[in-house]
Amino acid sequence: MNILVLGSGGREHALAWKIKQSPLLDKLYCIPGNPGTKDLAENVNIDLNDFETIIRFVKNNNIELTIVGPEDPLVNGIVDEFNKNGLAIFGPSKAAARLEGSKRFSKDLMQQHNIPTASYATFDNIDDATAYISKLPSYPVVLKADGLAAGKGVLICSNQDEAFSAINEIMADKKFGKAGETLVVEQFIKGDEASIFAICDGENYCILPASQDHKKVGEADSGKNTGGMGAYAPAPLVDAGILAIVEDRVLKPTLKAMIDQGAAYRGLLYIGLIISEGEVHVLEYNCRFGDPETQAVLPLVKSDLVPFFMAAAGGSLKGMHLEIYDKCAMDVVLTSGGYPDSYAKSKPINGLDKVENNVIVFHAGTVYKENILVTSGGRVLNVVAVEKNFKECAKEVYTAINKINFEKMYFRKDIGFKVLK
Secondary structure, three states: OEEEEEOOHHHHHHHHHHHOOOOOOOOEEEEEEOOOOOOOOOOOOOOOHHHHHHHHHHHEEEEEEEEEOHHHHHHHEEEEEEOOOOOOOOOOOOOOHHHHHHHHHHHHHHHHHHOOOOOOEEEEHHHHHHHHOOOOOOOOOOEEEEEOOOOOOEEEOOHHHHHHHHHHHHHOOOOOHHHHOOOEEEEEOOOEEEEEEEEEEEOOEEOOOEEEOOEEEOOOOOEEEOOOOOEEEOOOOHHHHHHHHHHHHHHHHHHHHHHHOOOOEEEOOOOOOOHHHHHHEEEEEOOOOOOOOHHHHHHOOOOOOOHHHHHHHHOOOOOOOOOOOOOOOEEEEEEOOOOOOOOOOEEEOEEEHHHHOOOOEEOOEEEEEEOOEEOOOEEEEEEEEOOOOHHHHHHHHHHHHHEEOOOOOOOOOOOOHHHHO
16 A cells, blocks of 8 residues: 655654555655655655645555644644545544643543543733742742744743743744644643653554653753754553553543544544653644654564555544564654754754664654755754663663764753663
8 A cells, every 4th residue: 555654853753764665665755755765665746735636646646544643733724624634644634633732622622521631721811821830839839831943932930020921922923833822831730751752543543652752842841942952762650550540530531531522433532641750641643653752662663554644534443453572673863953942954964874783773854955965954863772671772772873963963861860870
């Protein structure tokens, strides 16, 4: 069968890498893809929100399954357009993708269905938000732009001045564009974060290995939030007991709630958790694979994922079970100097040919210019090692990183520090 992956980042390179191993695959396409997917698939330069042209391409190339990587096309309704044309696509409908597209919607849904989450309030104007903040008895507090903000619309404020400044950034300065027209103010819960991926068909689901992302730019989880500086899987924090709680109190109620909403959830459901003293709270939902967690999770999946994607799209996952390797994976992100703030582009990348075959390098922000591979984004490469334990993963991944270089390359040297203790 012919398969299409939509997207151009490290997550999409990892999806293409995994799908390429399927015996069911005849030809793989990526729209638009990146220099890494070019070695696995045919890259096609079409805008991700040009649904009409994408659908025409799918029909003309007899593509039997499309997998959506990023959130924008999902929130904008690409799945609905494919369904109108009778085309198989892995991802939630526009109505279901509101779980990520609107923080207010997801928080209201959790509150209505007793899904554990932090207490919150929502505001549509600065005056009301400022008045609420001025009466808060304690800090820190979390401020979130309601809509999509490329994973950066969450600000943790340690005092009132920081909170007032964050309100202005989000609502007055429009730092995150239209995403900041509504503000969610949320209780801060101290604990450890974990990410759960579930392939869902509306009612049934298959859970992938739990992972832990490193959001902060600085070591020991310091500094600004980013799209993710690295990840590892499986996360020991999510043991059998925690996973049972997540299934019973979060995953099953969420799927039922979406059915009640008339928007059955089919696709990949990402549940971002905060775990504190055995208690589980939902930080956020995403309507797609997380990045950079995907790059650490997919290498641990032994099963061919194509039948699972097809079954989820068709509403028929019941009775299917994933096989997982008894191994560990670690992903370290190499970024442009200055990220997550301003950074230079078009810096030549050297040393990839020196990386051993047992280490996987997924491209995230790279392009070719005059046949030279150069940087094109804040997060440039994902370096991934799969081994019998995390100590061996760390050794392999950082040995490989020492062979790669580009001007002002930056990475955290402590990815996995919690589990390595």
